[in-house]
Amino acid sequence: MTKYFIGLDVGGMSMKAGLVDENGKIICKDTCVTAPERPYAEVVKDMYELCRKTAEKGGVDFESVAGVGIGIPGTVNSEKGTVTYSGNLNFVKVGVLKEFAKHTRVKTFIGNDANCAALGEARFGSGGGKKNAILVTLGTGVGTGFILNDRILEGNDGAGAEGGHICIRINGEKCTCGERGCWEAYASATALIRQTERALEKYPDSIMHDIVKEMGKVSGRTAFLAYNKGDKAGAKVVKDYVKYVACGIINLVNVFRPDVIMIGGGVSHEGDYFVKMVEKIVRRHSFGGSNNKVPPVVRASLGNDAGIIGAAALAM
Ligand SMILES: [Zn+2]
Secondary structure, eight states: OOOOEEEEEEOHHHHEEEEEEESSOOOEEEEOOOOOOOOOHHHHHEEEEHHHHHHHTTTOGGGSSSSSEEEEESEEEETTTEEEEEEEEEEEEEEOHHHHHHTOOOOOEEEEOOOOOHHHHHHHHHTTOOEEEEEEEEEEEESEEEETTTTEEEOOOOOOOOOGGBBSTTTSSSTTTTTTTTTTTHHHHHHHHHHHHHHHHOOOTHHHHHHHHHSSEEEHHHHHHHHTTTTTHHHHHHHHHHHHHHHHHHHHHHHHHHHHEESSSGGGOOOHHHHHHHHHHHHSSSSGGSSOOOOEEOOOOOOHHHHHHHOOOOOO
């Protein structure tokens, strides 16, 4: 008999649940608003209600599912089942699993949402089931998730795995975390836009100006579009940005030497050629060069479903 799991991906705006089989396939999905300004017990009750509804939508009795996994943005202590801090959800030191268990007897697990996405990608996505995989998400910030020996790396009280805030330049660019020189301040889509804006000022003849006019704004794509049309200033922005992305990855490779590095987030949609450019630098500059095994750098493949599938994988 097929085993079914529920994966729940909770965000500040909405939560998404999926009925997932043991092969990581989503049978059906459902969603509802989170409304985190309410008392947290009400939010947890809605989490339960959404899980139950999603199971029923897929024709499965909720109490018969093999397990529920919940991905939460913030610092999560998965062993204790508590959330230390989640700014998006307005949760401070709350026992989510204990509250959830008031509604059901189904075995339930929680984890940080980025870690869940990494687990989903590693097991059922571009990681191809490899035991050691790192997911790097290049979006508004730089998110990282580490799967080592098939387990999520959480660190003390779930506060580890914040690879976006490793320092790549002393006294460098200001980061959203309050520190300076973090990888995120150079390799996020936000940082790429800032780098593009500076190049626009410096190179008045660049075709990036035409692209901005046409698109109506500077975006993470501006420099890439110009680069692909042979623009020199665009090429400089792209090549520098690729170096920044690769720099952080090389640091991670030197510490963890995973089997595979997976890149997700908005910037990864630029395509395989971008990922290949990053991989080339990682290959050249990782410790030991070609004498050591250098992990391939690949594009994440599950997209927005990684959170649901990975949350479900917590319970597998
Ligand atoms: Zn930072």
